[in-house]
Amino acid sequence: MSPFGVPSVDLLSEQIEAVLVDPATTHGLARALRAASKEIKLHRYHHASRHAWPNGRIDDKPAKVQIGGGAHRIDGFFNIDLVPPADLLWDIREGIPLQDDSAEEIFSEHFLEHIDYPRSVKHYAREAHRVLVQGGRIVTGVPDAALALSQYPAALEGSDEMIRRWYAKRDGLGDINTRLDLVNLVFRDQDDDPTYTPHLWAYDHDKLVQLFTEAGFTTVEPWTFDPTIANPKRQWGSVYVIATK
Ligand SMILES: C[S@@+](CC[C@H](N)C(=O)[O-])C[C@H]1O[C@@H](n2cnc3c(N)ncnc32)[C@H](O)[C@@H]1O
Structure with a gap:
């Protein structure tokens, strides 16, 4: 004690x-x-x-913010992540450490599925709405669960594109044996890896629209992949939306 x-x-x-x-x-x-x-x-x-920021808000007012970028840093964006390298180490499950109506753009990809639904995910969407200026936008990309589900129950071939693109370098490759294993990976990827925050919820376009609409965003539309911002390796098999406050 x-x-x-x-x-x-x-x-x-x-x-x-x-x-x-x-x-x-x-x-x-x-x-x-x-x-x-x-x-x-x-x-x-x-x-x-x-x-350093006991009230949970930093003094700066970055216009562009990336959440959960990991090693993928974006020029001109203030990067917030749980772990280094980031401009600020912050657990987003505790809220977004920005002031009300301060940011113009928030970007995140392959982050949302790593926080618990509904508590932290819905809190995050409401926090994004709070910190964005009127007309501000949040881009969100996640693995597209609809893609994995659309391929079920076809037989799994060794040359499967999802395996080739996402899992070819995995230690556990030998444990991906059936199409249902690929579905499971979208829902709970690396649940057994102690160094990794696993997938805790799966998303498709409709779920993202529902989530950001519920949080108060005026429009939620598909986002056209832009490799100058997004991680190029995320283009295949992801679904992105842009929500406007
Ligand atoms: C799969 S990586 C994606 C990294 C990068 N966005 C990309 O697409 O290459 C997930 C990232 O989300 C971050 N993350 C997970 N949970 C988080 C949390 N509660 N708060 C802040 N960052 C978190 C992880 O540290 C990691 O960098």
Whole structure:
């Protein structure tokens, strides 16, 4: 316990590591603890930034913001992500750390499916609406679940395009055996990888339209892929929308 009676994250982290190296620890417990260990790391990053911005809003008012860009940085955009490299390390599940009516453009791709639905996803859509100026726009791209579903239940060929484009370099390639495995990957990709935030929800065009409409956006339309902003490797098999406040 800390001097204030709050359980210490550092102590918890040490205890988890000790249990994880114990050979008697069951697979199920180890899996849950690895997930907790990863969240503790993210919690530390987030709280270091939160310490600098205790009210959850940075002073700057970047006009263009990328959320969850990972290694894909975009010139002229302020990049916010859970982990480095980013201009600000922030857990978006805690909100978007920008001031009301301040940004003109938000861009994210292959991010939304990594946060929990409905709590964090709907909160994110409402936060995007809050921080955008009137007429501001948010572009969102995700793996297109409709594509994986449209191919089911055809037999899976070794030359399958989705495997070739998305999974060819995976360690677990040998575990992708049927068409349903590809459907499963859209819904829970890398659920078993302790270093990765897995897919937690799947999206298609209609779901994105519903989500941003519910959050108050005036229009939600298909976005034409622009490789000067988007990650070129996301063009195939993704669905993008642009929502306007
Ligand atoms: C699959 S990667 C996509 C990276 C990049 N957008 C691309 O398309 O190459 C997902 C990214 O979302 C970030 N992310 C996941 N959950 C997040 C959260 N709660 N807050 C901020 N970023 C998050 C991850 O750290 C990671 O960089």
